[in-house]
Amino acid sequence: MNNEQNRTSGRQNRTKEHFKQALIDLIKEQGYHSITVKDIVDYASYNRSTFYIHYQDKIELAEELLASMLQGLETSVGKPYVPGHKVYTSKLNPPSFNIVSYIYKNRNFFELINYDDTLPGLHTRFPQTILKIYQEQFIFETINQIPVNMDVFKRYTAYGFYGLLQNWIQNGFKETKEDFIKEVIELTKTHIYSVEYIGKK
Amino acid sequence: MNNEQNRTSGRQNRTKEHFKQALIDLIKEQGYHSITVKDIVDYASYNRSTFYIHYQDKIELAEELLASMLQGLETSVGKPYVPGHKVYTSKLNPPSFNIVSYIYKNRNFFELINYDDTLPGLHTRFPQTILKIYQEQFIFETINQIPVNMDVFKRYTAYGFYGLLQNWIQNGFKETKEDFIKEVIELTKTHIYSVEYIGKK
DNA sequence: TCGCAAGTGTCTAAGTAATCGACACTTCAT
């Protein structure tokens, strides 16, 4: 809407993206803690002054990178999924499908979970975000016609799904997106036959 | 040397690199021919005018990309290799090793050989460059103590090596750099026992 | 323990890369 913002936001965002990308690559190369601001600007071919125009320090960059990726993950899954008395296990539910797509699209970032000295908070906040998505996006009330504690069920399935994701990522995305999804579906079929949403009316 | 050039060349090069990277990604997404200048600047988040500051058209960008990568390949192999009466087949000769490293480092680019509608000239000029390197870098006169036509020998081994490289790239770099190199060494051992350079004095 | 190398965070003046918007084209499909 504001012309001045629109005209320049592209440049600013572009620059910040380059710093983020540099941070990702450098973490893989040398680990997070040993990275200096100088390393980042050298890698991204910017002047050190430029870095401080955009970020207070390395920590702020790291936090913005993590927050933006997890935010993107959340927003990429779309609207809450309401099956409405319908068996859905013949194909992966849309939110999980979108999660897989988003992670694959940004695999360069998510590969950071393979590293020990990596983005602070990644190893805790990534699975938490998966769980949050499950909690917010799924509206089920019974599983296989049996009422269940949905809070427990969502936590269980979210972390189970996270475990599979982690394995997929750590193995370097050997399976295609489609094969991985298929694998998850097959697994799900073995113990979940239907999920139901009991509508109000 | 020139201060004014040094200060600004970083910014220019950075921008051009972004256009090159955008072109690589877009070729993989939609093929070379359907890409427009607008696609490139949109993808790289630049204004269309900026593109024309740096390049005349898409073709010039494509040619510069190809030329710079093949130039980098050539210069990365280092000095001419002179074994001097020494058996070398226990390890890969340095030039080939450097070629493998360079390709792996720039695998994002070299993956373009997997595509049909790809960078014009890539499929012909890439192997030609390998051959050129072999022709310029190797100074051998006998193989297994037998004098050979070096022109024929270099062409034969260069294209053989190229075939292995292509397979490695097309399979998504499944083998590590080290494993691939080991494989080439083992193959070489089966038919080449020694190469010699007959010095003048 | 001293001293020095390397990094941090901040600031200003200056240069220039990138932007916007408009123009006159050309293609191409409807």
Next chain:
DNA sequence: ATGAAGTGTCGATTACTTAGACACTTGCGA
């Protein structure tokens, strides 16, 4: 034939990036 989309160019404007200097902190080796 008519409009949508892309091309190539230009000039004026903007604001991003730079260089360089400053005072400070850290850490390590002599």
